[in-house]
Amino acid sequence: DTEVTQTPKHLVMGMTNKKSLKCEQHMGHRAMYWYKQKAKKPPELMFVYSYEKLSINESVPSRFSPECPNSSLLNLHLHALQPEDSALYLCASSQAGLGSTEAFFGQGTRLTVV
Amino acid sequence: SQKIEQNSEALNIQEGKTATLTCNYTNYSPAYLQWYRQDPGRGPVFLLLIRENEKEKRKERLKVTFDTTLKQSLFHITASQPADSATYLCALENYGGSQGNLIFGKGTKLSVKP
Numbered sequence: 663d664t665e666v667t668q669t670p671k672h673l674v675m676g677m678t679n680k681k682s683l684k685c686e687q688h689m690g691h692r693a694m695y696w697y698k699q700k701a702k703k704p705p706e707l708m709f710v711y712s713y714e715k716l717s718i719n720e721s722v723p724s725r726f727s728p729e730c731p732n733s734s735l736l737n738l739h740l741h742a743l744q745p746e747d748s749a750l751y752l753c754a755s756s757q758a759g760l761g762s763t764e765a766f767f768g769q770g771t772r773l774t775v776v
Numbered sequence: 777s778q779k780i781e782q783n784s785e786a787l788n789i790q791e792g793k794t795a796t797l798t799c800n801y802t803n804y805s806p807a808y809l810q811w812y813r814q815d816p817g818r819g820p821v822f823l824l825l826i827r828e829n830e831k832e833k834r835k836e837r838l839k840v841t842f843d844t845t846l847k848q849s850l851f852h853i854t855a856s857q858p859a860d861s862a863t864y865l866c867a868l869e870n871y872g873g874s875q876g877n878l879i880f881g882k883g884t885k886l887s888v889k890p
Contacts, residue, residue, distance in 0.1 A: 666819075705820065710877050718877060762825075770819050
């Protein structure tokens with residue numbers, strides 16, 4: 663199984679809502695990532711988890727809260743988002759030490775904040 | 777600061793021709809460089825990884841070169857087909873990242889006309 667599964671595929675939420683994005687992989691990868699991608703822009707890193715511990719937070723606002731319950735799951739909790747947070751949110755995984763190995767990306771969650 | 781440039785936002789070619797995409801970087805000494813394909817609304821898909829001590833790497837109709845003196849990688853698709861139409865992203869490991877994470881160029885949108 664070489665898939666990274668993200669749910670939901672689409673999400674519309676109001677600025678006062680709380681929602682969560684989910685990501686799952688069963689490749690035994692110990693590094694997992696959240697990227698944000700705006701239209702016609704490249705993916706931008708948000709968070710890196712290594713062995714279930716947060717290792718990189720790219721100065722992401724606190725309205726985004728990541729969680730790694732176990733080595734196969736990665737969540738992104740959303741609260742009080744702004745319309746400019748609307749984007750494609752991508753989860754990825756790799757063997758630890760990204761750069762030297764390929765990254766597997768999920769299909770993304772298309773988030774619209776209204 | 778580190779910078780990755782894909783000079784062409786878009787490239788239009790005729791079916792059967794060779795597509796050549798360029799990725800340049802500055803303020804960097806990467807050990808690896810990766811190429812990904814991204815279709816609209818979907819996550820990037822890994823294509824090839826090339827190491828700094830490799831001049832060239834091939835996979836089926838794909839070829840990547842890596843010139844660390846010029847700080848440039850070229851990505852070739854030979855005998856291009858309409859199904860090759862997509863956005864192609866080059867990616868480098870973020871310099872100094874303890875875990876390692878990828879930063880992406882802006883991508884080149886390739887259109888192959890029948």
